[in-house]
Amino acid sequence: MIKARSIALLLISVIVLALAASCGSRSNSPGASTGTDSPSVMPSGSANASPSAESTPKELVTVKFSEVIRSIFYAPHYIAISKGFYEEEGLKVDMNTAQGSDKGAAALIAGNADISMVGPETAIYIHNQKGAKTLKIFHQLTLKDGSFLLSRNKTDSFKWSDLSGKTVIGWRPGSAPQMVLNSLLAKEGVKDAKVITNIASTAMVGAFTSGQGDYIQVYEPVASSLVKEGKAYYAASLGEDFGAYPETSFVATSDYIRSHPDIIQSFVNAVAKGRQWLNTASSDEIADALMPFFEGTSKELILSSIERYKSQDTWPAVPELTPEAFDTLQNVLIDNGVLKPEEKLANLEEVADMSFVRKIGQEGK
Known part of the structure; x- marks a missing residue:
């Protein structure tokens, strides 16, 4: 079964990457980079950017951090760097872009990252492997899917049935955007759309602009950029059409x-x-804070991206993975064949610790 093989390959890739990383020559000391996909991001002067920053400098603790991809979907995290909020809390973030939740999970298992921003499903996958190390979700950053469907040709009123017989450039099997799209197609009764899932995330836009696919599923600011350049047309928000879904967590x-x-x-x-x-x-202020993380992206595109994510209530006021959201997550995994029904976890606490989220704003925390 293709779907079953997909999850098997995902789990194998985590193990192989972890072993390769742990056997390599990279330093595991604080401040060492966890990869070469993206440089560490610490804008100069960030400690003084926040009006509430403490006047007495703290000795900063370096946190080796891995983000799944670079997207405005994760804006609160970049803001925390840019405005010096991590430094206020005594932390320096050494950031690497993993280009995949599987790679972010592997970095954690190998000890090459302290914290990763990944899909929460990775914690379930690792838990079910019964290995020596397990992952725990401690902050739920987003509560909607962050991808948008763009079309090659302009349509006056998009319907999901329009994908019948069409080709969509999508994400790798087992990834959150791929599973959300697949579940949404099933919900809408679209059975004959061809979703391409074997193109690397960094090559998806190039494939589309060179003529491959009728539609493409992308995040911001890529979506706004393609629309602005006249290379694609906005069709739908998967976050709005699918509904609440715990897509991105800190783990x-x-x-x-x-x-x-x-x-x-x-x-x-x-x-x-x-x-x-x-x-x-x-x-x-928002554009100025985010632009260092999105070189070459205009202020206009950054702001349109932010507005799209705000309008669909992407970032929950209380960043907690609830039992209800956890149930939605596992049902999607089961529907997509990457989790067996008998593997469904009854206890959220097996893969999550929300105690830190509940202490936000408390005195002395």
Whole structure:
């Protein structure tokens, strides 16, 4: 069965990547980069960017951090870096872009990342492997899918049935956007759409602009950029049409959380500050804070991306993975054949620790 093979390959890739990383020559000391896909991001002067930053400098603790991809979908995290909220909490973020939740999970298992921003399903996959290390979700960053469907040709009123007989450039099997799209197609009764899932995420746009596919599924700011350039037309928001879905989480190994609860709490606090600032800042302030992370992207595109994500209520006010959202997640995994019904976890606490989220804003936390 193709779907079953997909998850098997996913799990194997995590193990292989973890072993390769742990046997390599890369330093595991604090501050060492966890990969070469993306440079560390620490804009100069960020410690003084926030008006509430403490006047007495703290000795910063370096957190090796892996993000799944670079997208405005994760804006609160970038804001926390840009405005110095991590530094206020005593942390320096050494960031690498993994280009996949499987790679982000592998970095955690190998010890080459302390915290990863990945799909929460990775914690379930690793848990069911019964290995020596397990992952735990400690902050639910997004509660909607962040991808948008763009069409090659302009349509006046898009319907999901329009995908019948069409080709869509999508994401790799087992990834959150691929499973959300697949579940949405099933829900809408579209059975004959061809979804291409074997193109690397970094090559998807190139494949589309060179003539492959009738539709493409992308995140912001790529979606707004393609529309602005006249290379595609907006068709639908998967986040709006699918509904609530816990797509992106901050995750660490159970051992790391147990050994460094103060770091986890500081990290959670900083992201919460980023989200709060994002909701109150002016458009110019938001664009200025995010532009260092999206070189070559105009202020206009950054702001249109932010507005799209805000309008679909992407970032929950309380960044907690609830039992209801966890159930939705597991049902999607089962529907997509990457989780067997008998593997469904009854207890959220097996793969999540929401205690840090519940302490946001408390005195001394």
